[in-house]
Amino acid sequence: MATADDCTVLAHMEGLAEAIAFVEEFCADRGVAASDGLRLSLVVEELFTNTVVHGHGGGSDAPVRLALRADATHLELSYEDSAPPFDPVAHAAGSPVDPAAAIVDRPIGHLGLALVVDMAERISYVRMDDCNRIVLAVRLQAALNTPADPA
Secondary structure: OEEEEEEEEEOOOHHHHHHHHHHHHHHHHOOOOHHHHHHHHHHHHHHHHHHHHHHOOOOOOOEEEEEEEEOOOEEEEEEEEOOOOOOHHHHHHHOOOOOOOOHHHOOOOOOHHHHHHHHOOEEEEEEEOOEEEEEEEEEOOOOOOOOOOOO
16 A cells, blocks of 8 residues: 555544544545545544543543555555454454344444444454554545646
8 A cells, every 4th residue: 555644642532533634634635535535534433432432431641543545446544542452353243233234123322343344345453562453444436536647
C-alpha cells in the first residue's frame, strides 16, 4: 500500500471528532469517494467508541493511534489502543447475533463489531506490547478521484 498518515488522540469521547476529522482529511486528500470515506469513518467510530466506553470505562488519557494507507483498491487502517485485551475478530465470530437476520429478529445493540468485521475485506488482531492492534482493509467501491498529472 502507498501513501500513509497517522494520528494519535486521547481515549475520551471528545477525541472521536479529531479521529474522524483525520479520516475525512486523509480521504479528501487522496480523492477517496465520499461513500468509501464514510464507511471508514464508521469503522473508526465503532472501534474508538468501544475503546473509550468498554475498554477504558468511559475515558482515559491513554493514546489511541490510527494509521491510514491507501492504494488504488483499498483503504487500510491500523488501530491501536492500550485498553485491556480484546479481540474484536474473535468476539464477532463468537457472537450469537446474525448480521444477515431481519432487523426485527436482531437484539438491540451488539452489531457494531459484526459490522466492522463484515465491512473489512481483511482484518487481523494481535496483542503486543500491552496494546490491542487491529489492522483492516476496506475495499474501495469507487475509483480514487485523483487529479490528472500535468506533464
